[in-house]
């Protein structure tokens with residue numbers, strides 16, 4: 001198979017304008033005849049559903065939460081990037097493009113990245129027009145701050161709740177359309193399969209989570225905006241419900257899955273404190289603007305942090321990466337923390353954390369100023385840990401956070417299944433092997449507000465004469481039966497172990513062998529262990545309750561069943577990439593001083609994987625990456 | 639630590655519910671309240687019982703999906719905290735804890751501790767937005783908003799839609815939730831154009847959804863995890879009267 005990325009012709013700065021100029025349009029009178037399904041109501045899903053609803057298409061929007069406003073985007077804290085250059089510090093679309101491409105270790109497409117930077121300008125305008133209360137200077141103008149991996153201030157924020165406010169803006173736009181009747185909302189519905197007819201995406205099978213009913217929904221196009229699958233590690237910064245099922249089931253219906261092993265591990269989450277723990281809470285990266293990261297200079301230090309004098313502390317990021325210091329990119333900061341923890345310098349009861357210290361900033365700027373900037377994060381820290389971070393440093397630790405991998409999409413955000421689009425974190429595009437902070441809210445939003453409305457219209461223009469898609473087609477019946485059988489199979493196992501047991505075990509395997517660092521033996525071992533665990537799951541899982549009622553255990557079981565397969569593919573992907581890049585650190589490929597060693601000669605491509613059946617080996621399809629505008633350089637933050 | 643739990647179990651909307659006793663031993667006081675319920679559910683599943691259904695997702699105090707009455711208090715004893723951010727260190731060893739769903743006519747119980755809060759979505763869709771289409775917004779910084787105003791608007795916009803205010807109110811009123819959105823929009827220049835229509839529509843939707851009237855007991859503010867102030871309700875009333883006045887004049 002040859003992957004066509006459909007990059008428009010012309011110079012980089014004009015590609016998107018050229019595409020828009022050429023894209024086909026759908027006459028307003030014809031839009032009413034076209035049905036669209038949007039799965040997911042995070043930033044990507046709400047914004048595309050609202051946009052298409054507003055344009056006059058018939059839209060159905062689905063999410064598994066009780067309200068679209070609760071999608072995981074709500075939890076993003078730090079901010080959203082835009083190359084507005086309001087600070088006059090030399091920012092530009094081009095500079096943002098370079099930072100993003102470089103931050104992603106040159107494993108993303110130039111044209112996509114450039115377009116994201118270009119559209120960032122409009123996003124801030126759109127959000128402000130919706131009433132998003134971004135931080136303002138005293139003069140009334142928008143304020144911004146700096147995030148990891150860049151040297152300009154381009155991050156716009158609404159206190160420490162930027163994702164919440166952006167999502168509420170998109171949710172309100174969506175609810176406006178729901179009120180007008182242009183969007184039909186299906187909350188508490190989970191997509192369990194994609195239906196394809198003659199190779200095209202034509203609908204979905206969903207489970208009504210309140211009643212257990214299985215429903216068919218048909219449309220001319222299906223858009224997946226179902227977020228990331230980082231919760232596969234069980235302990236992660238993601239919401240409990242986040243999962244990879246929608247994209248995975250689409251994968252099994254023919255959509256290629258790209259770069260699954262690139263999962264970002266965030267350096268500043270709260271450390272694990274016990275086995276009962278269900279998630280790791282993120283402390284926003286913005287804290288690193290004022291917090292200094294250190295560990296004791298001596299191994300197995302037992303003194304309280306405030307009793308350790310300055311000259312017995314190791315500010316290892318400032319030491320190793322003087323140009324970026326505490327704002328070094330996430331992959332580098334996370335690995336540096338793991339290196340210190342593994343070397344025996346970790347702190348906290350489980351010796352699995354490092355300190356994030358605000359004492360200097362508090363001394364210089366005053367507690368009030370710090371409180372204004374990060375107050376809610378300090379309160380959150382106090383609630384969760386019981387410690388006051390104004391008085392002693394926070395304890396932080398790396399944890400799984402964001403999936404750069406996802407469904408392979410072309411420049412139009414269409415997957416390899418015609419008519420199936422993937423937006424936001426559900427696709428693989430734009431971030432390369434490592435996402436820069438505050439670029440994800442941006443990507444999810446611009447995908448939905450500014451990119452997909454054009455590209456989907458371009459696709460739908462050819463669908464005007466198709467006529468209504470019937471949910472009675474045999475393909476729907478087949479998919480529905482498969483879903484019902486799977487549910488019945490899970491209910492029938494009646495084993496002895498809970499779903500969470502399997503999820504936790506899988507998560508630990510992935511942390512150990514396909515986490516911050518990977519190596520060949522470990523990955524091969526993990527593949528075997530995941531297969532065994534999966535077999536055990538199908539013999540011994542216990543899903544209580546019934547299949548045809550509200551049943552949270554059943555929901556979890558379906559998601560974990562998919563996680564086994566995704567986890568296996570992650571390991572395959574990591575195994576075939578004999579280099580270190582971004583979030584993918586292969587221990588065999590590092591410099592003598594422990595830095596990642598990329599191999600552009602052999603691995604400058606996107607790995608896209610095809611499903612070959614239940615017991616088949618996944619098939620690798622390569623999309624070569626070419627760089628015309630900037631030549632890949634070694635990423636150095638020293 | 640050990641805890642005795644009395645939990646509301648209800649099969650579905652139609653069935654009658656009842657309180658059921660459960661004992662948990664050897665819990666870690668660093669556990670969150672929901673992790674304690676996870677522990678209970680693991681035990682129930684292994685013992686062949688049905689786990690307790692409860693709503694949750696982010697477990698960071700931001701999505702607004704969790705929420706239950708804990709010893710008669712929405713989200714439990716700790717002030718300005720969601721249930722997911724409540725930890726067992728707020729309870730005593732050996733304590734008996736009463737756990738019930740949020741109760742209000744407009745929030746029917748679905749199962750156990752899960753309730754239907756879709757009425758909130760319908761209130762928002764009746765007018766809780768700025769009517770701006772995609773793609774044509776003016777430059778963001780062209781409309782200055784003072785720091786003070788942006789912060790004030792944020793204070794109102796911070797509502798997470800959890801419904802604790804409704805569950806706490808003896809009248810089951812949604813005034814705090816609705817007024818927070820109305821204030822957020824009324825404070826900002828972008829929201830000003832539609833302020834009359836917005837407040838009239840949202841208040842009317844609130845009545846349609848069977849929420850009770852606000853009688854200014856202010857219990858809502860006390861239980862709100864986001865510390866949304868009752869001053870928002872005062873602003874909503876002002877906006878409402880203002881809208882009635884202008885509407886009479888056709889403005």
Ligand SMILES: Cc1cc2nc3c(=O)[nH]c(=O)nc-3n(C[C@H](O)[C@H](O)[C@H](O)COP(=O)(O)OP(=O)(O)OC[C@H]3O[C@@H](n4cnc5c(N)ncnc54)[C@H](O)[C@@H]3O)c2cc1C
Pocket residue numbers: 039040041042043044045062063064065068071072073074075076077078079080081162163189190191192225226227228237238239243245246282401402423424425426437438439440441442444
């Ligand atoms: C704690 C945290 C903090 C973050 N902070 C930042 C930040 O400061 N800046 C930044 O840029 N990024 C941040 N991110 C990343 C960013 O929040 C996400 O990448 C982004 O919000 C993803 O948006 P989305 O629309 O793609 O998906 P989501 O918001 O995750 O939405 C997914 C949607 O899909 C639905 N869904 C999923 N599966 C199904 C199914 N099978 N059936 C039906 N519905 C389904 C869900 O219900 C939901 O509506 C953060 C992430 C985390 C975890």
Ligand code: SF4
Pocket residue numbers: 796797798799800801802803804814815818858861862863864865866
């Ligand atoms: S006003 Fe407070 S209590 Fe009410 S829904 Fe909003 S956050 Fe919850």
Ligand code: FES
Pocket residue numbers: 693694695696697698699700701702703704705720721722723
């Ligand atoms: S689970 Fe999201 S607020 Fe509690």
